[in-house]
Amino acid sequence: MYLDLTETSITEAVQRTFDGAEDERFKELFVGLVRHLHDFTREVRLTGDEWFTALDFLRRVGDITSPTRQEFVLLSDILGLSVLVDLINHEDGPSVTDSTLLGPFYVEGRPTAANGSDISGEVEGTPLFVNGRVLDTEGNPVAGARVDTWHSDGNGFYDVQMQEKLHHHLAMRALLIADDEGRFWYRSVAPRYYPVPTDGPCGEILRAANRSPMRPEHLHFWLHADGFEPLITMLVRSDDPYLECDAVFGVKRSLVVDFVHHEAGESAPDGTRMDEPFQTVEWTFVLARKES
Structure with a gap:
């Protein structure tokens, strides 16, 4: 199921991993999230450096967040x-x-x-x-x-x-x-x-x-x-x-x-x-x- 995935087939493969979810709303949210994240990544041709920068950005957002700084x-x-x-x-x-x-x-x-x-x-x-x-x-x-x-x-x-x-x-x-x-x-x-x-x-x-x-x-x-x-x-x-x-x-x-x-x-x-x-x-x- 997860072998030899391509740029296009990986999206459906990831979405199918939520098929067993008992909460239908949970499934709907994450299937939709995967679809849009993958479509965005393909559309802008996201580079590896940009991906690492984005992850580091989110880490820093978390680091500065506190009970009085959201x-x-x-x-x-x-x-x-x-x-x-x-x-x-x-x-x-x-x-x-x-x-x-x-x-x-x-x-x-x-x-x-x-x-x-x-x-x-x-x-x-x-x-x-x-x-x-x-x-x-x-x-x-x-x-x-x-x-x-x-x-x-x-x-x-x-x-x-x-x-x-x-x-x-x-x-x-x-x-x-x-x-x-x-x-x-x-x-x-x-x-x-x-x-x-x-x-x-x-x-x-x-x-x-x-x-x-x-x-x-x-x-x-x-x-x-x-x-x-x-x-x-x-x-x-x-x-x-x-x-x-x-x-x-x-x-x-x-x-x-x-x-x-x-x-x-x-x-x-x-x-x-x-x-x-x-x-x-x-x-x-x-x-x-x-x-x-």
Whole structure:
């Protein structure tokens, strides 16, 4: 069966090794993967040196990956795979908030915060007040919805990128619980556009392609509620200079929102009289019910 294989016959031979798989989806995935990998290799006439380079690249992606540095996620992001998977699996229609990619900076074990809390972790920056609401497709509040949120600071850095400065504490991220009206609100600092990490293997791809590494200013959200499909999404600043050239293809028009500027002396949404300029964001998130 495996003797005297040729450039073309080897593909079928490898695919047949999955015939005994009991899980049909497993079989479908790997048979298709082998087909496309082999077709790609034949199409581009992959050389031995290029193959070794690719394997070494994947090794280095693994070496730099850590609980706070997800280089494999970034690789999927810059190749558009993350957004493609999202587009395939989320076709809920205009009545539900659009989803988008998770990104490489989500962290397990984030702190829980009460509504109205300052989640900035005392990071310096322009004060930002976020007021959100979680509804179902009929306009009813989703009480008790769990809302993860995280974002960069005013210089474009996430807490996991400056752990020494923060004395190994997390900042600008929290888990909040929507109230009986589906509302949640918090204070933080306004984020900033930033480059995706370019000091690792993924940066080599971007430089070789002469691609911009920049992501527009945004806030991440991951919403969960009993009886509803989870939603991973983000809100993107409407006047950001990188709005139309996101390095990871994650911007959707429906998720573009105004970060409203307010002058010093005005009152914040929580009633605080502000002695410095600040920004506000308001948004309603709509969740889809799980199919029974």
